Amino acid sequence: MRTMHPVLKRGGLFWDRELLPPACYAQRFARIKALIDESQDDAWLLYGDVERYGHVAWFSNFLPRTRSALALVPREDDPAILLSVGQRDIPAAKTLTWIDDVRPFSKLGTQLCALIKDKGLTRACFGLVGVEEQLALADWTDITAGLPDARWETRTEAVSRLRQSKDEWELAALRRSAAAVRAALDLVADIARPGMTTRELGAAADRVLRCRAAEDVRILIAGGAQCGASLRPPDDQVVQAGDTIMVYVTGEVQRYWAEGARTFTLGPASPTLLVLAARAAEALAAMRRAAVPGASVSDIWARANAALDDPELRASANAYGLGHGIGLDAEEAPFITTGSNELLVEGATLALRIIGHRAGHGIALGEMIVVRARGADILIESSGPVLCAR
């Protein structure tokens, strides 16, 4: 779900080698090499920016805190990575990746062309992963002008498929992120009280995540009458006794994202809110039940919409989106939407949510699951509406 993009990922930045050991990246390197061999391309370019860095981080472990990173993976040579950092930042950057050849760039096109010339690949065929989706037009113009004899093939989907099923290392990382998000949501129930602003609530939740080494935190919230309109970044809205508070939290720890959403009340929930909550919970449960390996995402979408059973709630819930894959990107394939022909795979991790508004009220329920043949493993459970302690 769209959140406010920060100017910098400013939380703890380090590589926890116990959680994600070099062996994990050796395995990923081998899998990428196999895909390159299969494609017969000479090299692949894996690109990621600060907003969507999954492909490049999956391969390299490097996280662009601002701007971007690009990994060059030749079929017959060692990989190299270009980072949008200064020369003096390279020693720190090297602690975040297993790749030896780490180079800074200020102009990506110029530096990439130089690197490709170094590698003798100016007439090569390159597979593009994340490049067309994320790279700025100006950079692409520079690259194609500097490499007139190169050929380009789109390969994003192959890597996206590879990344959908999470291995045990990834699941361990996702559990850690999920625990941090859960803790932040639990805190809201503990501290919310009349007279607080949503900014204060958001700041408190943000601190919980950052104290658990979150690299990035995104919070959307609505308090009181805002619940009838939309979620938004925390602001000066004051919550009062009897108000509803909708909270959406997503956070990234060791590159892996988790998300959750809950609805809180500062007093007994109104009958209208309870009806909304029941519909949302049923829709969420319908998605969870249907989320098994081989299930079609469009079928999951249809089941949720049937359960919502209200045009206004259904329209707003679909505007926010009913869910998607989650991992190294806050939003990644598969997307729970109509018309998709994607099928779920064993080990995929999904963020599912019903966030919607009806007749001046709002509901936010979300959960995070691992797709299993035996039924979903729940990483973040939904609950609500939650009556706040005070």
Added chain:
Amino acid sequence: MYERVVTSPRSSAACAAAGRGRVRGSHKLGHGVLLPLIPTFSPPRRKPPKRGEKEHTVLALRPLAPMRIRGMTQAEIITQDLANRIARVQARMCERGLKSLIVYFNGQHYMLRFNPLLYLSDYKTLGPSFLFLRHEGGPSLLISPDWDLARAVEEGPCATIRAVPQEALATTAAEFAKTLPRPLALSGREHMTLNFSRQFLPLIDQDVRDAGDIVTDLVATRTDIELARVTRAAAIADEGFRALRDAARVGMREYELAAQVEHAMQCAGSDDNYGLLGAGSHNLAVRAPTDRRIEEGDLIIGEITPCYRGYFAQLCRTLVLGTPSALQLEKYDLLMRAEDAGFAAALPGRPASDIARAVNGVIGAAGYAEYCRQPYMRTRGHGLGFGGVVPSDVTESAGPALALNMTMVIHPNQYIPQTGYMMLGDTVVIEAGGPRALTTTPRQLFSKKS
């Protein structure tokens, strides 16, 4: 397509539903922000902690008096300021013979990249969005995602705001562009992704001119409202460093300390932060916080850059956890003298490069000339306030001349072989008599008994 259109005046149900009016303190009023003029900054009040609440105390800047000018209301002042910014751009369009301007912003906010859409609308987008401006009249916004419409209506006093899902953005923008009078120019083409450009550009006239510079050239200096926002951001930066001093302790992880700084600034109204924080007995440069535990005798260096309503201010300071050595005090005094020299050179009409020469002159004279260059040092400051605007990077080869009401940071941060990297820097506004610091944290090497 899920699409909604709202036309001002913003008395719509969406605004009412958004609960406007029930806001605390001085931040928000009417359709914008109640901006305090901040001639002085008072330390924040602490709310008394309740039992079991220690970890979650909330800080808040003291509510400040609203800006009052010529009997206008706060909302009128904000609206007028925005109208003046729009008029400046329209005047530039007329100079270039343009009847219409399309502004695209991709939703990726970046401290050193100017955001023309925010400048012309006071609305900070969540996702990729467009703004359309004719040579006369108010702008129109086309935003994504569609569910953010209520906030856009509250914050952006545009005549027309349309919200669509991101998938529909390119086609809807192209349809809107067809209704605009010609000649037409486009700003932000370079920030489109390759795929978005393949979707959007073929749908608009091929004779659309590029106008990437049309707004950026005008924004070197701050209007009254903009300066008030930078000033507020500077006050929040001071609050952030106060929180750093309060919270720093031996055994804490760097990211935990950064979290406390972040929390204090968010409570004070910060909506973003370009924050770097590191600690060590001999730092090489400032960096992101890691999982390292802070030790006795560490120098904690912080670059704190909060954002208030899209406007940034930066504060750089150094804290010794323990008793600073005579050598550390001596070398920090060198940084303070270098900042003094930089301030003395920051006069309207003089090139920004004079600041870098003045700072480097002091540090070079002390025997550290080779450490005034890459890879140790890059710049002695930069334009700041609303993106990395003119005078951009302050280096000895910087070209732009300083002008009245420019806001910038001057930071003689320096690596010194005997002490490691130390930081000192302040956000200033250029006035007739020289720079006026907007950050008010004392200039000294701070220390705290561990």
